[in-house]
Amino acid sequence: MKQSLPVLAALLLGACATAPAPQPAPPSPPPVPEMSEALMKDITRTLSRDDFEGRAPGTPGDEKAIAYIEQEFAKVGLQPGNKGKWTQDVPLVEITARDASPLTIRGKGKPMTLAYGPDYMGSSYRVTPSIKLSDSELVFVGYGIVAPEKGWNDYAGIDMRGKTAVILVNDPDYETEGLEGPFNGRAMTYYGRWTYKYAEAARQGAEAALIVHDTFPAAYGWNVVESSGQGPQAFARSKDGGASETAFNGWIQKSVAEKITAAAGKDFAALSAAAKQQGFRPVPLGVAANLSFANDLKEISTSNVIGVLPGKTRPDQYVLFTAHYDHLGKCAPTEADSICNGAIDNASGVAGLVALADTFRREGAPERSILFIALGAEESGLLGSEYYAANPVFPLSHTVGGLNMDSLTFAGKAKDVRVIGGGKSELDSVLQDAVAAMGRYMTPDSTPEKGYYYRSDHFSFAKRGVPMLYLDYGFDLVNGGPEAGKAYEETYTGSIYHSPRDEYHEDWDWSGALDDLKLYYLIGRKLADSADWPNWYQGDEFRAARDASCASARASGGGC
Ligand SMILES: [Zn+2]
Structure with a gap:
């Protein structure tokens, strides 16, 4: 965890979408277990069905999604994460x-x-x-x-x-x-x-x-x-x-x-x-x-769904995986219909969350516990994650760090992985090892001016000091290279994103999503088996929050 910022920044900047920096051969790649594609298809297909009504907070479709995720968490062997309950209530008010x-x-x-x-x-x-x-x-x-x-x-x-x-x-x-x-x-x-x-x-x-x-x-x-x-x-x-x-x-x-x-x-x-x-x-x-x-x-309510895989030796230290399950509900109609089903955004991310949980449980619990949180009301302004981070079930000073998934890729396998908000924390070195082990390379955020790091749920944790990674699928596709990656991105943002066209397709190519999840698995496994407490780099905007939270945890004998 001692990777210095300039070295890493040089490494990130050295790579670009068209001319990958040569990577040294990984010393001995850790074993990467297979994830269940069938399970992920099942979950994505179900959550994006019309009878879930686009999963807008406080609607019957939202409640149905919550019940379904609880059931899937239980099936893969997680334990309820909120004092015997699967859910944390998130009280909201709707103002028109x-x-x-x-x-x-x-x-x-x-x-x-x-x-x-x-x-x-x-x-x-x-x-x-x-x-x-x-x-x-x-x-x-x-x-x-x-x-x-x-x-x-x-x-x-x-x-x-x-x-x-x-x-x-x-x-x-x-x-x-x-x-x-x-x-x-x-x-x-x-x-x-x-x-x-x-x-x-x-x-x-x-x-x-x-x-x-x-x-x-x-x-x-x-x-x-x-x-x-x-x-x-x-x-x-x-x-x-x-x-x-x-x-x-x-x-x-x-x-x-x-x-x-x-x-x-x-x-x-x-x-x-x-x-x-x-x-x-x-x-x-x-x-x-x-x-x-x-x-x-109008007062409304939604929930975060929390599952935990208890650690073997340090169960009171937590590695975090998150994905929001809510979406926009009804929206401006297209030729198809007016339900924004949110299949990619973010039924697919929830499917990834459950598949990761399934894999960790099958491969054997790590030393630390792993928290899997399906978050509500992200599309309304990160409200579910904000609520959890402000009212954490497990102290943030005991939360080692984590990774948020918002929309998996169906573009197929990529040679690279895009790092949104890289160069901020010591999690970078864990990421770097995992990317090398997968034989891929890192592409820095091509539009840091858009501030994507601040626009999904990991940010609610980051601003309170918990180091969080946010990765995006690669552009440099194995089939078709960067042009094909760009074309996928343009179709997605131009006509699918946040529209009723974000629907499930049985013929999707899951190979790129599976690769990304294996990468996330390696990152989670490394963090959960380690005794390290990665921090934000000196001078980073979130460092002071982490230092303060760790200092108060140490005073009460535990945590980071
Ligand atoms: Zn999303």
Whole structure:
């Protein structure tokens, strides 16, 4: 576990999709047991059937999926993971905004009226029947980042109570070519994610937060903001009913931000340039926001399904495998139907989870325990994983590390494996050995600016310090090379992903998925038989959380 960061980074960067770096022959490849393809087909076929209704949280299809996964966990010999129960309840609230007013900006010159939908979008995280912003002063807060470890504070010297933060998307050095810089160059960090920006604005006591949308640094168009912001939004139910959140969290188009700053007598481009510099200070704009809308509220519940394979000698130390089982339910109809069955995303990942459990049990329990968690409500914003990580059944300081599976591949065998968020933790050396043993090579994340590491369930654990791996299927296919890999990816993201076309096909090629699972098996086996506690590299954004959690565990005699 002592692989140094520069060596690993060089190794990752040295490999690329078209010209693999030569790999030394593996010394003695560990035995890799076969996984059951029949079992995985069965599970994927069942969970993606129409009578599971797309497994949206809180629906009868969701309940059916939970019961089915419990049964499959039991069949492969896992034990119930929550004090004799298979499930952990995840309490949610569904908030549907209606009758949104325009956003009116007043203070200097003629009031400006901006339309809900084309100009601005947003909602409230507060469980309250209506929301009203009245003359809330706009303050430009740059990237809205408070990062003491980097000496960065975009809220320095301002009291945000009653005010609305206007925030740039992504992080200050996103336009850099390489990965060097206070915020990892063009790679997105957690500070660049909108989830962070809303949370930080709330911590600052702001009344509202408006993120300025810009397609390149956001990595998606305004159409995505507009369509995903409509309809019911699920949130975790909290004791304070969201009172500690801002009253309103929204987005404005960049052209709207330019108009508002111009009305305030400022230049948006100049403000944005200043925000990239260390020592930036927030800029009150002297204009104020007004809006109102009503909320329909509904309490719903879903569950995480937890199975455990107890370890032989260190059963109170846990290696984690996760996959979300929920999906979108009903969605925009295509020629086929209007059920988003989520066969690839992520019935296939749950199938992988059960097949891994089956293999570990058949091969004999390792020294440490292994947790298999089928997580709920991922598509609603990682809510099931967030709930588990905030209310862990097994302490996070006793959780060694893990791997999250979100969508297996049906592109066939690949020579490479894509590493999303590599170069962050000592898990890299375990990964490197397993990849070499499988005779494959690693391709770094080709779009680190999109921040994929922060967009699936492993992130809920990572931000609380648990080292987590997230891998994506390879591009360099054994049959057809990188072009074939690209073509598969384009078809998948272009017409299948998050649509009713994500359906089960009996003639899928499982060979690539089986290879990936063998790799995951090797990683899990190594971690679960070892006594090491891999950590995030020095200086990584998640290191401090792990160090704090380990220090408090040591004080009470156990854990990392
Ligand atoms: Zn998914």
